[in-house]
Amino acid sequence: MRTTFFVLFILMFSLFVVTLTSYTQEAPEVSERGKEVYEESCAHCHGIEGRGDGSAAENLLPRPRDFTGGVYKIRSTESGELPTDQDLFDIITNGMPGSSMPEWESALSADDRWELVAYIKTFYSGFQELKESETLPRLINLTGKVKYSQESVEIGKVLYTELGCIECHGNVGRGDGTSAPTLVDSWDYRTWPANLSQGWNYRGGSTTEDIFKRFIGGIAGSPMPAFEGDTFYHFGLTPEESKRAVELENKEEITPEDEAEYAKYSEKMENAIDAALDRAEGTELTPEAQKIYDDAMKVVYEKSWHLANYVKSLSPEKRPEYAIGNNVLRSQYKEGDLPTFDDAEWETLESSYYPLVGQVIVEPRQFNPTIDSVNVKSFYNDTEVAFLFTWDDRTNNTSVEETENFGQSFIDGLAIQFPVKVPKGPTDEKPYFLWGGRKPVYLWQWMASEPETIKELTAKGMSNAGLQEDQGNVQAESEYKEGQYRLWVKRALKTEDKKDLQIEPAVFVPIAFSAWDGANGDIDTKRAITSWYTFVLEPVPSSRRFIYPPLVALLSLGLLVGLRQFVQRKNT
Amino acid sequence: MKRVSLFTICFLIFIASWVFLKYVVGGLISVPIPNSVIAMYMALILIAILVHVSVEDTRFEEFIRPIHETLVDEKRSTRRVVLAVLIPILMLGYTYTNIAQKANPAGDPRVAHPVPPSEFILTHKDKEIGTMQEVENPYRHYEKDDPEEFKSHVENGRNVYYDNCFVCHGDHLDGKGHFAHGFQPLPANFQDPGIIPNFQESFFFWRISKGGPGLPNAGTPWNSAMPVWEEILTEEEIWDVILFLSHYTGYSYRSFGEGH
Numbered sequence: 135m136r137t138t139f140f141v142l143f144i145l146m147f148s149l150f151v152v153t154l155t156s157y158t159q160e161a162p163e164v165s166e167r168g169k170e171v172y173e174e175s176c177a178h179c180h181g182i183e184g185r186g187d188g189s190a191a192e193n194l195l196p197r198p199r200d201f202t203g204g205v206y207k208i209r210s211t212e213s214g215e216l217p218t219d220q221d222l223f224d225i226i227t228n229g230m231p232g233s234s235m236p237e238w239e240s241a242l243s244a245d246d247r248w249e250l251v252a253y254i255k256t257f258y259s260g261f262q263e264l265k266e267s268e269t270l271p272r273l274i275n276l277t278g279k280v281k282y283s284q285e286s287v288e289i290g291k292v293l294y295t296e297l298g299c300i301e302c303h304g305n306v307g308r309g310d311g312t313s314a315p316t317l318v319d320s321w322d323y324r325t326w327p328a329n330l331s332q333g334w335n336y337r338g339g340s341t342t343e344d345i346f347k348r349f350i351g352g353i354a355g356s357p358m359p360a361f362e363g364d365t366f367y368h369f370g371l372t373p374e375e376s377k378r379a380v381e382l383e384n385k386e387e388i389t390p391e392d393e394a395e396y397a398k399y400s401e402k403m404e405n406a407i408d409a410a411l412d413r414a415e416g417t418e419l420t421p422e423a424q425k426i427y428d429d430a431m432k433v434v435y436e437k438s439w440h441l442a443n444y445v446k447s448l449s450p451e452k453r454p455e456y457a458i459g460n461n462v463l464r465s466q467y468k469e470g471d472l473p474t475f476d477d478a479e480w481e482t483l484e485s486s487y488y489p490l491v492g493q494v495i496v497e498p499r500q501f502n503p504t505i506d507s508v509n510v511k512s513f514y515n516d517t518e519v520a521f522l523f524t525w526d527d528r529t530n531n532t533s534v535e536e537t538e539n540f541g542q543s544f545i546d547g548l549a550i551q552f553p554v555k556v557p558k559g560p561t562d563e564k565p566y567f568l569w570g571g572r573k574p575v576y577l578w579q580w581m582a583s584e585p586e587t588i589k590e591l592t593a594k595g596m597s598n599a600g601l602q603e604d605q606g607n608v609q610a611e612s613e614y615k616e617g618q619y620r621l622w623v624k625r626a627l628k629t630e631d632k633k634d635l636q637i638e639p640a641v642f643v644p645i646a647f648s649a650w651d652g653a654n655g656d657i658d659t660k661r662a663i664t665s666w667y668t669f670v671l672e673p674v675p676s677s678r679r680f681i682y683p684p685l686v687a688l689l690s691l692g693l694l695v696g697l698r699q700f701v702q703r704k705n706t
Numbered sequence: 707m708k709r710v711s712l713f714t715i716c717f718l719i720f721i722a723s724w725v726f727l728k729y730v731v732g733g734l735i736s737v738p739i740p741n742s743v744i745a746m747y748m749a750l751i752l753i754a755i756l757v758h759v760s761v762e763d764t765r766f767e768e769f770i771r772p773i774h775e776t777l778v779d780e781k782r783s784t785r786r787v788v789l790a791v792l793i794p795i796l797m798l799g800y801t802y803t804n805i806a807q808k809a810n811p812a813g814d815p816r817v818a819h820p821v822p823p824s825e826f827i828l829t830h831k832d833k834e835i836g837t838m839q840e841v842e843n844p845y846r847h848y849e850k851d852d853p854e855e856f857k858s859h860v861e862n863g864r865n866v867y868y869d870n871c872f873v874c875h876g877d878h879l880d881g882k883g884h885f886a887h888g889f890q891p892l893p894a895n896f897q898d899p900g901i902i903p904n905f906q907e908s909f910f911f912w913r914i915s916k917g918g919p920g921l922p923n924a925g926t927p928w929n930s931a932m933p934v935w936e937e938i939l940t941e942e943e944i945w946d947v948i949l950f951l952s953h954y955t956g957y958s959y960r961s962f963g964e965g966h
Contacts, residue, residue: 174954175877175878178864178865178867178868179868188868189865189868189869190865190868190869190872193869193873233884234872234873234877234884236876236877236878236882236883236884238877238878240878240880241877241878241880456887458890459810460808460810460811462810462811464808489887489888490888491884491885491887491888491889492873492885494870494873494874494885494933495917495931495933496933496937497937497938501873559812560812560813560814560815561815561923563923563928564926564928564929565928566918566919566927566928567928567929567931568931571919571928573928640809642811642812663888664888665888665889665890665929665931666890666928666929668811670809670811672808673809675806676805678805679802679805679806682801682805683797683798683799683801683802683805684798686797686798686800686801687794687795687797687798687801688794689797690793690794690797691790691793691794694789694790694793695790697777698777698778698786701774701777701778702777702778705778
């Protein structure tokens, strides 16, 4: 008994030690190995000297990190601090979703990844200075997490407006705020605010803690500020004081008492901001200033948890399943008129999700598409089929314009592609997935400049597309709202035009998409695309399903009875 | 204790075989086995069981006794009624789910590594290079003759790769680039030991220079997102990137005369 206890104790203790050491791991001393791995695996993007200027860099947005400035977006440390070794290790290990930084866990051993951390740190002298000063970067305090609840989400939602998140991230978080098209990073490269409804693209992960850390630490080098000092609304005021200050600001007639009260708040805010500035500059704070700062940050931390819960509520937990395999788009049969653009009936259907990627096949290419996906729903009746397409686009570009800093912007658009003739089976030749080739494709092209029009095209390649002579078979209606396009399209199942696709129930039809985000420089071949997918007018379930099964059941009962009688007769 | 009847044993063996094929072999050990294959195995197992029980008359009698009893024995009437209800209900459910099942699209018949036409002349744009069987990578010989020169070709290949290919074929050449999920078929994984060692450099030259549209019909050229690289890359760039692929992965291409 005693031995068992002793063994258990030893086991528990060693587990404890292992957890402790793995949690606070630091990079080893710099070695030749780190340099070797860096040059083999990283330099083509981040550059031999770590300046973020490798040969591939030009094609990438976000750009590869320039390591020489010590500016790191994804950290567990406070604003203005360097990342911990663990932060760097985690980014190398997990990659950065939505960018071209991949995970390296499957390609490099943990030892090699630690060697890399050590080597990357040599590009910026600040890491060495920090080491010599024998201090550690200040970590973001994660205690005091507010549990996810509808109540917290509601509080966060108010903060989202109050703190000005809307200006970049837009009303419901699709990255469509008014300043979205103007943003640049610290290196003057264009950058877009995150679309918060797509958690799978959050660079630093999408757990509540991840989101919270981006608030407190900021996203260094990007326009996303850290929540501290003058970048935080009413920094230094308690929630009650903040509420009161807003009341006073909106009051029409101000009494001298009001003025005095407001002055008190202003002073409080100024003191708190001064303390934050002093602290950021490394000045030792007086005990009073420290207290002011700590009190102010306590409010910031609590509000940030609520806001993190709100942001968390904006995105589905996982990226939707792609519409591949058996998960094809199934148009649902409906008797009578098909739902119109605004009909609530669309809400009853699940969307099929089509991920888009850059068109990198034909020059000029698009290496940095901004449209993540197209979502599609469909109904059909005896004579017509209707589709509802939705896709996120941060800007509504309806004409060609000259922008201040980013050259020309073009017109947003979507094209839906079908073969002219449905292939007779999986081995039958399809048209080339990129707007056809030897075999033609039939296209519905929609452009934001004519939001109620679908043009019918026939194409035998991207450079060989033409308007059909017979137009006007397809009805369309669309809307741009809060960073999202909704496009409703309706057409007869059968048309007179031989160049049109003829649609029949229960036939699997190839379908593909192209999308253009004008603000991202998309025009012509520069676009986001999909390869071939499939849709089908899902047949109405056959009434045979109510006839055959009972018949089969009766038959099997009859067989059993017959067998019994056969055996009985044989016995007698 | 009552002896377990031969029928029960056989029944249990039959069920256990099915579970083994479906969930152990087709789940824990390997990829799921198609239902038609399982059905074939089950038919064999059924035949084996029937052969086993019918070789001796006594054994056969022992085997069918429970069936016989269930059908006619007065003492077994409860069991009889339960089965007479259960079997038709199961049949009903089975037929219903089969009829009500949604139709699914046919799978992709694609041949992953289509054979190029025999006596195939390699070209870059319109320039003839030679037959697929004879052409060698013109820079491969530097590996022995001039390692410095060889290295500069590999480095050039590296730049070509990361300027053009990695978005689909991945930073680690594992076919998991950040655009890979957008394409079907998925981009080739050069880390797969079945890729580089099985093909000659000239085959790679053909696949790179002609891309998806250059595939024979068995390769479903209409689905492949592989660009026609001869329109973008020079002949030298293509040979260099071929050098880089084997340098990075550590695999050697198949050489001439092997394996035919």
